[in-house]
Amino acid sequence: MKHIHIALLGNPNSGKTTLFNQLTGSKQKVGNWAGVTVEKKTGSFTYQHHDIQLTDLPGTYSLNVASAQSSLDERIACEYLLQEKVNLVINIVDAANLERNLYLTSQLLEMRIPCIIALNMLDIAKLRKININSKKLSEILGCPVIELVSNKNQGTDQLKAAIINHSFSASSYQSLFSTEIEQSINQLVHQIDNDEIAPFYLKQPRWLATRLLEQDTLINSKLPTTITLLASQLITSIEEATDEEADILIADARYQKINAVIDQVTQRPSKAQRTLTQRLDNIVMNRWLGIPIFLFLMYWMFLLSINIGGALQPLFQGTIDTIFIDGVSYLGQHIDLPSWITAIAAQGFGSGLDTVAGFIPQIGLMFLFLSFLEDSGYMARAAFVMDRFMQAIGLPGKSFVPLIVGFGCNVPAIMATRTLETRRDRIMTAMMAPFISCGARLAIFAVFSTAFFTQGGALVVFSLYLLGIIVAIATGLLLKKSILRGDASPFIMELPAYHAPHLKSILMLTWNRLKGFVIRAGKIIVPVCILIGSLNSININGSIDPDGSRNSILSKTGKIITPIFTPMGIEQNNWPATVALITGTLAKEVVVGTLNTLYSQQTSTTSTDQDFSFWGGIKSAVTDTIAGFSSMNAATFINPFEAAKADGNMDSSAMGQMVHFFGSPIAAFAYLVFALLYIPCIATIGALSREIGRGWAYLSTYWGASTAYSLAVITYQTGSFPMHPTSSSAWIIGLILFQGLSIFGLIQWSKRNTVDLTQPAPININKPKSGCCN
Known part of the structure; x- marks a missing residue:
């Protein structure tokens, strides 16, 4: 072959x-x-x-x-x-x-x-x-x-x-340039041949010479100084002789030949007709209608993802629960497996799969709708609509597209910054992206809104999304006023014609994104749930208690760290919440899985349901899914988080324990503020490090953690101010001063130091390297 x-x-x-x-x-x-x-x-x-x-x-x-x-x-x-x-x-x-x-x-x-x-x-x-x-x-x-x-x-x-x-032979097509350009090319070709580097890069000295005259930085960095110096001299001579830059003359010559070719091979109407795309753009890019239309489409994207995803969730989770939690527990008892193995397999491995399964419907639908908008040609318009707003932050409208992608996952949002023209724009956008609430955070919000905010869940989740956007904007403004001073690059972007999205293409794109997300999340969530379940079953003295113990290794570790979070409303006995924040640095999806595992073990018993029925569990999952769709009405679309109550990836006993240990809605809301803003997941930090540099990743981590802690503590202390006014005042004033000093220090540092923005990220094509990219 x-x-x-x-x-x-x-x-x-x-x-x-x-x-x-x-x-x-x-x-x-x-x-x-x-x-x-x-x-x-x-x-x-x-x-x-x-x-x-x-x-x-x-x-x-x-x-x-x-x-x-x-x-x-x-x-x-x-x-x-x-x-x-x-x-x-x-x-x-x-x-x-x-x-x-x-x-x-x-x-x-x-x-x-x-x-x-x-x-x-x-x-x-x-x-x-x-x-x-x-x-x-x-x-x-x-x-x-x-x-x-x-x-x-x-x-x-x-x-x-x-x-x-194909014969695999090259075309003889060649662009013809002006006399001055051709003479300079011939001189460079002669020098290249003399330096015996003709085999370099496809053995094309004429092509190399043309690129040198176009001042291609990549080619300049690869060739000897004797050749690059000659090219610089020739470029100067061309500009003096023609009063025009050499690269402009070359581009003009190419376009002249291209236009000549087009005239020979095309026939078109003498009068341009007004297209459907132009008519639609008059509406969706209208100065006054553009932003409301965009917000309307975004609202419906999240609304449909939450409603339909919430209805589908019992089918995914119910099936996983039946097979890997109830089924494994039942099987473990009947083949006389040690209780600790059964507990780890069911409450660890099973709970991990259960958590991952809970994300699939909503995340998958969000990716589907984003793919639809991208394939239709609308997302490019969204960038133009938001350009004026982004310019105020110091970014081009094109930066808005990666931030929109961040609502699905922050990792591809940071990756998408590669399309921006300048390194300054790439850095600033990447530093803002971690504060955009991703799909994994939505799962956390849905669980807590179900447990604590049954009457105002939509408002709570909307306020958290809005807070993330505000902090992202504040981060951009701070960078613009300090270490990333300057103006946004000019915004030039092609607007593709509108067309009906191709079903196979958007399904394949959605599948690739969802598969990458599930694999990445599953690789972290399942092992973490197994580890957490194990650590919560092993006591300090080495004995094993499969149902969890207050003397377990995990319990003791959590209790040691918990006092740090007491100012934001996490009491000593609510150590599972602390552990969830720690494991959440691996992936935000893990927070719900950790809480589910720990709170479930605190209420579980060693007995296994003798009435376990595989088909009964599957039937229940299907029935709950049908009921979810049946319950959809106008009210659920007005308040989409009503339908997302099924999104609580916890069983009722675990959720009851969570409500008991948090004690109050204000403590739960402060916890959500921290979960929204604190250290990005490992994958996001890795993306920041590789895309814009390790130092920027460190700065993002510090800024996110300090901002999250400050706002979470201020939120809780403000909400509980009447209970302890003196200490609350001290915490609020102290943290405001701390953040103010941090910002002042950054601005002063930037006045004395200059950040080098000329170095692009390293690219090495010769050594392929695989990685997650969802």
Whole structure:
């Protein structure tokens, strides 16, 4: 079987990922590019005895790395094409926007890499009455051109056939530049040949010379100083002779040839017609209607996720409970397993699976709706709508998209900052992202709102989401006024045409995100629940009590640490709440699992239900799910958290213990404030460290923990002020002064020191590294 290695390259919103999904189906692997938390997708398929491996490169408009602060997507795509031995590149081109897309094509052809042009979105081009002669375009470009409508799976078979029939020889297409540019290129080619580095990077000295004249920082960093100095001298000479920058002259020459090609291969109406996209944009991007429409869509996204997810939850959790908790307990008793093994298996492993299962419906639906909005073309508009607001913080509107992703999970939100143009924007957005309430925190809020705030759960959860947004904004403003001074980069972003989302594409994207989330969460939650269950069963003297003991190792450790949290309302006997905060640093999802395990063990007994029935449990789960859907009415949609009461991933006895030990709603609310803002989960800290640097990750951790503690204590002390006015006043004043001094110190430090924002995150394509990327 012949092996072919292919890279997919194209502009953002050209349908590249849709084509990748159509070609590879479920045979995909998702990891990270080495050195950065940028998603790396690889896949494979077989066709007529050929094993074809695909790599989906990040979407980019150009292969020029113009500065050290260029978008990471451009750097990764360029590095990959330079260093990896690909047999073929499939360049996806948006047929409705030929001029912009063919600029990347011209750069690719100049590199002398064998390629196929996948002319995608022909359906949109035809709607705009744009007719393209693909055969003539193929003759001019010197490579195969395949017509596609990837979201309808049209043309993929022809593309597969073109792949295996390709000669794997490069096109002879070449851009022709002005006399001054051509003379400078010839001088650089001569110098490159003399320095015997022609084999470097695809053995293309002319292409290297062109990139040097474009002042490509990536190429400059790879070549000897004799060549880069000559390039600098030639650039100066060109500017003196033409009164224009060399890179502008090169870009103009490319566009002139591209426009000449377009004139030869296309027919279009003489008068541009007003499209549906333009008509819709007049509404959704209206100055006065844009933000209300966006907030309305976001509200419905969360509303449907919570309502439908809450109704589906009994099906997931009831099944897991029946099999892995009740079933394991029943089986352990009947085969005479030691009670401590049964307890760890059921209350540890089973409770861990139960906790993970509880997240699936709501998180999955949230990912589904986000995928729908992204695929429809709306999310790009949302960034423009919010641009004016983001500019006030010192960020471009494009920064809003990663923050929206943060409502699902903070890790991909931080990863999404790679699309921002400057390192300053990437750092500031990444530092704000951990305060956006993710889906895992929603599970914690739902449990507590069910237990403590039965009448005002919606208001409580909304206030927590709002608090997270306010702290994120305050963090951005603080960074803008201190160590990240400066203005936001100009906001230029393509607005893709609206189109009906392709069901297969959004389902596959949702599945990949949900699978990554569940695997990442499960790898942490289940072992932690087993460990917690074990530590809570082992006493200080080494004896084992499967039902938990007040003298267990976990109990003693929790009681030692709990006094730190007493000012925010956690009493000494509520040590499980302290342990949950500690384990929550591994993953916020673990908080509910920890509380469920510990409170359940405090009320459990060694007896096992003799009336255990597998089918009875499954039937009950189905019945509860049907009842959940049946109970949906207008009231639940007005107050979506009514439907989320089933989201309490705790049995009734555990929830009763939690209410008893917290004692008051104000203590529970203070606890939620702390859970919202304190140390991000390990995965988030790791993403921060790899994406923007370890020092920034440390700063984020400190700032989050100190802010969380201060606001939680102030919340509790304010709410319980009449009970102890003197001590409450001392705590409130003291913490306000502490935070004020911290902010003052940061501002003073920034006046004496300068933060280096010129160093991009390291990228090493040669050493692939996998990782979680959900």
